[in-house]
Amino acid sequence: xxxxxxxYLVQNEIFENLEHSxxxxxxxxxxxxxxxxKSSQAKRFQSISGITYAKFGCKWYVFIRFKAINNEPxxxxxxxxxxxxxxxxxxxxxxxNVSGRIVGFRLSxxxxxxxxxxxxxxxxxxxxxxxxxxLDYFGDTVKYIWITKSYPWIVKSRKQFIPQLPNLxxxxxxxxxxxxxxxxxxxxxxxxxxxxxxxxNGNALELMSTVPKFYQADFIRIFRPxxxxxxxxxxxxxxxxxxLFDCQWGFSRLRxxxxxxxxxxxxxxxxxxxxxxxxxxxxxxxxxxxxxxxxKHIDTTKKPPTxxxxxxxxxxxxxxxxxxxxxxxxxxxxxxxxxxxxxxSFQGGNFSFGVWDKTEEEFLRMVKTMQLxxxxYLVQKEILEEIYISxxxxxxxxxxxxxxxxKSSQxxxxxxxxxxxxESDIDDKxxxxxxxxxxxxxxxxxxxxxxxxxxxxHHDEESENDYFQLNVSGKMIDFRLSNRSNLPEAFFxxxxxxxxxxxxxxxxxxxxxxxxxxxxxxxxPEHFIPNLPNLxxWVTNWPKRSExxxxxxxxxxxxxxxxLKYLCIKSTTQKVLSPKxxxxxxxxxxxxxxxxxxxNALLRHxxxxxxxLFFCKVEVFPLIEFxxxxxxxxxxxxxxxxxxIFTSNGIALNEVLNVNGVKHIDATKTPPAHTVANVxxxxxxxxxxxxxxxxxxxxxxxxxxxxxxIEDGDFVFGVWKETEQEFLxxxx
Amino acid sequence: xxxxxxxTSSAAPAEPTTAxxxxxxxxxxxxxxxxxxxDKVVHKVSAGALQHSALIHGMISNLGYTEEQAKxxxxxxxxxxxxxxxxxxxxxxxxxxxxxxxxxxxxxxxxEKLFDLVLAVNYLEIKELLTxxxxxxxMMVKGKSPEEIREIWMIPTDAEDEAAEKEAKKRxxxxxxxxxxxxxxxxx
Numbered sequence: 053x054x055x056x057x058x059x060y061l062v063q064n065e066i067f068e069n070l071e072h073s074x075x076x077x078x079x080x081x082x083x084x085x086x087x088x089x090k091s092s093q094a095k096r097f098q099s100i101s102g103i104t105y106a107k108f109g110c111k112w113y114v115f116i117r118f119k120a121i122n123n124e125p126x127x128x129x130x131x132x133x134x135x136x137x138x139x140x141x142x143x144x145x146x147x148x149n150v151s152g153r154i155v156g157f158r159l160s161x162x163x164x165x166x167x168x169x170x171x172x173x174x175x176x177x178x179x180x181x182x183x184x185x186x187l188d189y190f191g192d193t194v195k196y197i198w199i200t201k202s203y204p205w206i207v208k209s210r211k212q213f214i215p216q217l218p219n220l221x222x223x224x225x226x227x228x229x230x231x232x233x234x235x236x237x238x239x240x241x242x243x244x245x246x247x248x249x250x251x252x253n254g255n256a257l258e259l260m261s262t263v264p265k266f267y268q269a270d271f272i273r274i275f276r277p278x279x280x281x282x283x284x285x286x287x288x289x290x291x292x293x294x295x296l297f298d299c300q301w302g303f304s305r306l307r308x309x310x311x312x313x314x315x316x317x318x319x320x321x322x323x324x325x326x327x328x329x330x331x332x333x334x335x336x337x338x339x340x341x342x343x344x345x346x347x348k349h350i351d352t353t354k355k356p357p358t359x360x361x362x363x364x365x366x367x368x369x370x371x372x373x374x375x376x377x378x379x380x381x382x383x384x385x386x387x388x389x390x391x392x393x394x395x396x397s398f399q400g401g402n403f404s405f406g407v408w409d410k411t412e413e414e415f416l417r418m419v420k421t422m423q424l425x426x427x428x429y430l431v432q433k434e435i436l437e438e439i440y441i442s443x444x445x446x447x448x449x450x451x452x453x454x455x456x457x458x459k460s461s462q463x464x465x466x467x468x469x470x471x472x473x474x475e476s477d478i479d480d481k482x483x484x485x486x487x488x489x490x491x492x493x494x495x496x497x498x499x500x501x502x503x504x505x506x507x508x509x510h511h512d513e514e515s516e517n518d519y520f521q522l523n524v525s526g527k528m529i530d531f532r533l534s535n536r537s538n539l540p541e542a543f544f545x546x547x548x549x550x551x552x553x554x555x556x557x558x559x560x561x562x563x564x565x566x567x568x569x570x571x572x573x574x575x576x577p578e579h580f581i582p583n584l585p586n587l588x589x590w591v592t593n594w595p596k597r598s599e600x601x602x603x604x605x606x607x608x609x610x611x612x613x614x615x616l617k618y619l620c621i622k623s624t625t626q627k628v629l630s631p632k633x634x635x636x637x638x639x640x641x642x643x644x645x646x647x648x649x650x651x652n653a654l655l656r657h658x659x660x661x662x663x664x665l666f667f668c669k670v671e672v673f674p675l676i677e678f679x680x681x682x683x684x685x686x687x688x689x690x691x692x693x694x695x696x697i698f699t700s701n702g703i704a705l706n707e708v709l710n711v712n713g714v715k716h717i718d719a720t721k722t723p724p725a726h727t728v729a730n731v732x733x734x735x736x737x738x739x740x741x742x743x744x745x746x747x748x749x750x751x752x753x754x755x756x757x758x759x760x761x762i763e764d765g766d767f768v769f770g771v772w773k774e775t776e777q778e779f780l781x782x783x784x
Numbered sequence: 785x786x787x788x789x790x791x792t793s794s795a796a797p798a799e800p801t802t803a804x805x806x807x808x809x810x811x812x813x814x815x816x817x818x819x820x821x822x823d824k825v826v827h828k829v830s831a832g833a834l835q836h837s838a839l840i841h842g843m844i845s846n847l848g849y850t851e852e853q854a855k856x857x858x859x860x861x862x863x864x865x866x867x868x869x870x871x872x873x874x875x876x877x878x879x880x881x882x883x884x885x886x887x888x889x890x891x892x893x894x895x896e897k898l899f900d901l902v903l904a905v906n907y908l909e910i911k912e913l914l915t916x917x918x919x920x921x922x923m924m925v926k927g928k929s930p931e932e933i934r935e936i937w938m939i940p941t942d943a944e945d946e947a948a949e950k951e952a953k954k955r956x957x958x959x960x961x962x963x964x965x966x967x968x969x970x971x972x
Contacts, residue, residue: 533928
């Protein structure tokens with residue numbers, strides 16, 4: 053297995069499968085190996101943005117930073133660690149020639165990484181050797197950064213070590229109270245290499261306000277700057293980004309600052325500047341942007357573009373790359389020398405200044421960009437057709453004009469909606485979804501489901517900041533974008549539940565129209581069930597909950613509830629509800645273990661379309677009476693389907709077959725199968741179980757037929773929409 | 785496929801350089817037409833590529849221009865920026881005589897370009913490109929919050945709409961008053 057004997061393409065393929073850290077270590081084996089890796093992996097190296105040295109604890113870590121892709125957090129890969137020890141031969145496993153210097157390595161016990169081991173007196177030369185080696189290997193197109201932090205509680209007695217090395221930038225973060233840093237600032241700046249980033253307490257700058265190197269840093273953060281510091285900053289800053297925190301002074305310097313920027317005499321590299329005022333009652337408080345000659349304004353009816361640039365502040369590799377605070381301002385100035393624009397904002401007493409890499413003409417083009425309402429109607433329609441209905445719902449809440457546009461352009465799409473469902477609640481949350489007609493990949497008709505929004509009875513305190521208010525049918529409701537379902541979620545206090553849901557429902561009716569069914573599903577009649585126009589209610593208490601409903605609870609519920617579309621409960625009560633109760637008007641009823649009194653009451657008073665009674669007991673007489681009353685046509689006009697599943701009670705139900713008017717189909721013929729669409733269905737076209745029976749009865753008032761059978765202990769009764777004549781034609 | 789030249793519309797453009805070569809040589813030599821946008825840069829485009837645009841196709845179908853006539857009379861699209869027209873021409877060339885793919889990855893990602901491209905494509909009646917563009921525009925708001933959608937598509941609030949409406953009414957009123965005054969002056 054001699055690597056060098058492989059053809060070049062094979063070697064390349066092998067290298068592709070190795071981590072960068074492994075490749076780097078291989079490159080130290082020989083000059084030829086280094087050359088081979090560099091030439092074969094040149095394309096891969098293009099994804100590297102920089103090499104960073106950072107000290108954590110008593111070790112320096114060297115790692116590769118990769119270019120961020122699609123705003124994802126920056127990826128890093130550690131190459132090696134470095135540490136010092138007075139006995140630099142202890143635990144050394146191997147020695148390597150690094151840029152002409154033989155250095156010792158050991159295998160780190162924390163990371164599976166080699167650790168360069170050196171004596172403190174060789175610190176500078178060790179870093180020089182490894183840096184030169186990295187420069188040679190990765191080239192000088194990547195950034196080499198040295199991160200140093202001085203926290204007083206960690207390094208009180210230690211001097212910050214910053215080597216003077218070619219192509220090395222320094223990111224420094226010095227916090228207030230570090231007296232050692234403060235005392236040695238001038239010496240530090242005099243000796244420091246290319247300074248990229250600097251954070252410091254302003255008081256520490258008082259005595260070194262004229263040190264020019266400080267103001268050349270790309271990025272500066274100064275906390276509580278004193279008057280002299282602010283003055284010196286405005287006079288000398290040459291970097292790209294700066295933030296002055298807790299400023300008490302210096303706002304009077306903003307006008308000259310902007311004038312100097314406008315004339316092009318200073319701040320040429322500036323991208324972003326922010327001054328945050330001190331939150332003290334005596335601090336200076338401006339309410340508007342200081343006026344300068346040439347200050348321009350964008351028409352207030354237009355939306356200015358938002359300025360934001362990648363934030364140069366780099367707390368550490370694990371932090372995602374972020375952007376500077378967005379500046380959206382109608383006010384801007386233009387630099388005379390190159391016609392470039394800076395957005396200027398003064399909000400909450402804080403001054404923000406963002407320089408665009410665009411000329412005024414380009415900037416003003418952005419002001420009018422992508423206004424949906426500026427597109428021709430047919431283009432708007434085409435765009436809106438590509439958007440999920442949940443997103444259209446969001447968008448409709450933005451303005452009345454938007455709502456009108458969506459409603460008018462999507463009217464045909466909304467006609468395909470067959471149902472809007474308020475799903476049963478789970479942990480105080482419920483989801484609203486729609487069912488709509490669509491085509492599958494084969495082009496055949498099918499039913500689609502799309503979530504519209506979530507509804508919840510309480511705020512999630514952890515994400516309190518994510519909420520925003522929207523006006524829904526005149527009521528302000530808190531919303532947020534759900535992390536789980538990516539759907540809008542409405543939140544309200546339980547005391548606001550009724551009015552909030554009423555507003556949401558009214559909004560749906562206005563937005564989608566009332567041509568399809570709206571269904572509220574509940575797990576228990578005792579749960580919240582709104583009484584709203586065009587809203588059908590499903591209550592399913594079984595088999596999810598096995599406890600039986602008491603007669604008092606049911607009575608109370610039906611006294612105040614709307615007429616239910618569907619009810620499924622377990623009821624073992626001895627008492628029965630009054631014949632006037634809306635219980636008997638439920639369109640589709642399923643009752644588990646009803647006692648004979650309940651069965652008898654239902655066989656007398658039921659006014660709905662479909663009923664199934666599970667595991668019940670019944671006498672023959674009520675069943676015969678039911679048949680006779682149906683035949684008379686005086687009651688049960690809406691009935692489509694009735695099924696009674698009996699527990700074995702030893703009663704001869706065959707007597708029902710002797711009811712006057714029962715007719716029989718010739719046994720040699722196959723009777724038609726009766727089935728109707730279930731009132732309670734999930735939307736996928738479920739029908740009742742087919743009834744194929746040779747026995748039937750005919751209603752006297754309209755000559756319509758009902759097939760019935762008594763088989764396997766069940767009684768099933770299905771009403772046809774056909775007359776007897778039509779029914780008999782269907783016989784084979 | 786297209787070539788561009790800065791200058792007046794009568795400038796002779798160079799021959800196309802990126803035309804996809806078909807395997808078999810066409811029996812009839814392909815005819816070319818010339819278009820230019822706001823920047824007056826002339827693009828030479830084949831009739832086959834221009835078939836994507838219902839507007840231009842309708843214009844050229846019965847024209848019977850010779851090469852010289854076509855060169856001397858480029859179609860002016862003064863309402864389309866030069867860079868946008870270039871994108872449209874490139875797309876027409878790339879998709880000349882080919883089935884269009886379900887997704888087009890070559891569309892511009894910058895919002896401001898896409899906006900102008902949609903307007904141009906709609907004007908030129910290039911149905912398939914318009915569909916791609918609209919999909920891309922729609923994708924911009926997928927899974928976004930209302931305020932983000934407002935920001936992305938610059939949707940004014942009700943208050944802003946009302947203010948704009950009031951302003952428009954005021955302006956219309958002023959214009960009407962000005963016209964009445966002018967008519968009265970004329971009558972005198």
